[in-house]
Amino acid sequence: MAERTIKVEIKRQHDPDGNAVVEKFEIPYRPNMNVISVLMEIAARPVTVDGKETTPVTYESNCLEEICGSCSMLINGRARMACSALVDNLEQPLRLEPLSKFPVVRDLQVDRSVLFENLKRVQAWVPIDGSYDLGAGPRITPQVQEENYPLSNCISCCCCMEVCPQFNVATGFVGAATIAQVKLFNDHPTGKVLKEERLHAMMGDGGIQDCAYAQNCVVACPKELPLAQAISDVGRQVMLQAVKDIFTT
Amino acid sequence: MATATNPSSGSAHRGVQPLRAGQGHSFLLRKLHSLSGVIPIGAFLLEHFLSNTEALKGPAAYAAQVKFLNSLPWVPVLEWGFIFLPILYHACYGLYIWSSGKSNITYYPWAGNWMYMAQRWTGLIAFGYIAQHVYHLRFSGVRLADHPGASFAKVHHELANPWMLALYLVAIIATSWHFSYGLWLFAAKWGITTGDKARRRFGYVCTALAVALITLGIASALAFLNPKYKYGWTESPSAQTTQSQLQMPDVAASK
Numbered sequence: 203m204a205e206r207t208i209k210v211e212i213k214r215q216h217d218p219d220g221n222a223v224v225e226k227f228e229i230p231y232r233p234n235m236n237v238i239s240v241l242m243e244i245a246a247r248p249v250t251v252d253g254k255e256t257t258p259v260t261y262e263s264n265c266l267e268e269i270c271g272s273c274s275m276l277i278n279g280r281a282r283m284a285c286s287a288l289v290d291n292l293e294q295p296l297r298l299e300p301l302s303k304f305p306v307v308r309d310l311q312v313d314r315s316v317l318f319e320n321l322k323r324v325q326a327w328v329p330i331d332g333s334y335d336l337g338a339g340p341r342i343t344p345q346v347q348e349e350n351y352p353l354s355n356c357i358s359c360c361c362c363m364e365v366c367p368q369f370n371v372a373t374g375f376v377g378a379a380t381i382a383q384v385k386l387f388n389d390h391p392t393g394k395v396l397k398e399e400r401l402h403a404m405m406g407d408g409g410i411q412d413c414a415y416a417q418n419c420v421v422a423c424p425k426e427l428p429l430a431q432a433i434s435d436v437g438r439q440v441m442l443q444a445v446k447d448i449f450t451t
Numbered sequence: 452m453a454t455a456t457n458p459s460s461g462s463a464h465r466g467v468q469p470l471r472a473g474q475g476h477s478f479l480l481r482k483l484h485s486l487s488g489v490i491p492i493g494a495f496l497l498e499h500f501l502s503n504t505e506a507l508k509g510p511a512a513y514a515a516q517v518k519f520l521n522s523l524p525w526v527p528v529l530e531w532g533f534i535f536l537p538i539l540y541h542a543c544y545g546l547y548i549w550s551s552g553k554s555n556i557t558y559y560p561w562a563g564n565w566m567y568m569a570q571r572w573t574g575l576i577a578f579g580y581i582a583q584h585v586y587h588l589r590f591s592g593v594r595l596a597d598h599p600g601a602s603f604a605k606v607h608h609e610l611a612n613p614w615m616l617a618l619y620l621v622a623i624i625a626t627s628w629h630f631s632y633g634l635w636l637f638a639a640k641w642g643i644t645t646g647d648k649a650r651r652r653f654g655y656v657c658t659a660l661a662v663a664l665i666t667l668g669i670a671s672a673l674a675f676l677n678p679k680y681k682y683g684w685t686e687s688p689s690a691q692t693t694q695s696q697l698q699m700p701d702v703a704a705s706k
Contacts, residue, residue: 303466319469324472367552367564367567404470406478407470407474407476412481414548415636415640417564421559431645434645
């Protein structure tokens with residue numbers, strides 16, 4: 203009798219400029235596998251379903267518990283984390299593709315540095331650098347902590363940007379993750395010293411105005427960040443700043 | 452991996468570019484787009500739908516309303532400054548917004564994503580319809596500003612064609628939807644409804660508004676086809692008519 207197997211189709215690309223091809227694999231079934239363990243299985247014996255020898259599939263992963271944010275990819279067409287995508291819950295053949303809106307490095311590995319660049323442009327940090335010890339920062343009330351803690355859960359996986367109809371080459375939209383971090387650091391008692399600069403950055407081309415509230419980000423976010431809430435809060439901050447600018451600059 | 456090149460060094464401008472902090476005018480243009488949809492276009496839309504319900508009272512009342520609107524001061528300025536040009540800007544910038552976004556409903560068939568797509572299609576339907584509507588009823592045929600008495604007959608003539616009636620019904624639904632959801636988007640984007648609950652509650656308000664507009668719009672459109680006025684409004688009691696001193700030019704001849 204034929205053994206139970208898992209059928210996998212993987213979109214592969216040898217280098218950033220290469221042509222993408224789909225390779226099909228079939229591996230023995232084991233219960234409770236996730237997509238990463240499927241890729242490990244293929245790496246152990248990289249032979250396609252036609253018996254052709256190939257290379258192990260390149261992908262990023264680290265923590266395997268949905269906390270590092272590195273293994274996001276398109277699984278059956280949808281952006282999600284490969285580590286928390288359980289094979290038993292997925293339709294077969296499994297279709298694995300790299301995120302479609304980020305430059306492919308190789309196979310399933312993409313270059314997501316645009317998010318890091320965006321975070322730098324909005325100064326998503328608490329500025330504490332100085333030539334002397336600044337001492338303890340101001341206290342953060344439990345109420346503020348409670349509101350902001352969920353925003354600090356962002357794992358930079360870029361799923362919110364991948365699923366956003368507004369995030370693409372034409373708009374150069376900044377995406378939900380960065381906007382959420384603007385809220386996080388604007389609400390921080392020390393971080394808020396850069397609030398005005400962050401809000402002005404948010405008004406630049408590709409800024410918050412390009413959000414069209416499709417709210418795919420809210421559904422797709424593996425860490426369930428309150429992204430619509432963050433976007434509308436920052437939207438208010440930006441509007442108030444814009445009105446203030448009319449009269450004070 | 453040591454031999455692999457750093458992806459961010461060699462290919463700095465591949466893919467989506469990062470935020471252009473502090474650069475460009477899209478913030479202003481985008482805000483003007485969303486503001487123009489509410490004021491003046493949305494405000495005009497409400498006036499227009501309400502004025503059209505006068506048709507339910509018959510040709511004389513409708514003519515009186517048209518006459519009243521044309522008696523407002525600076526009508527050409529109102530028309531161009533508060534209706535035509537804002538609609539033109541809203542439509543053109545809206546098409547630009549549509550062209551830069553990319554709907555992905557196939558893989559993410561979620562409620563907000565459907566609304567995102569619907570907002571674009573309803574906007575297109577509304578714009579196409581408005582273009583023909585304004586051309587037919589404002590810029591061709593009998594000039595209603597000079598002959599308000601001909602208003603009912605002119606619209607009746609337009610809607611007598613069943614294809615045109617179908618277009619009107621579709622356009623009324625699309626326009627009402629576009630405005631109501633646009634109002635919801637305006638409140639969300641301008642930081643008026645920042646809470647999840649507030650947005651949900653305002654969503655109910657906007658849904659009710661859409662239903663009300665669609666109902667009023669369809670009722671008004673069908674009023675023009677009321678068999679009572681099949682042979683023109685002159686056969687109806689003329690008490691209101693003489694009061695407002697209206698003329699009835701020959702619509703067919705002036706076409």
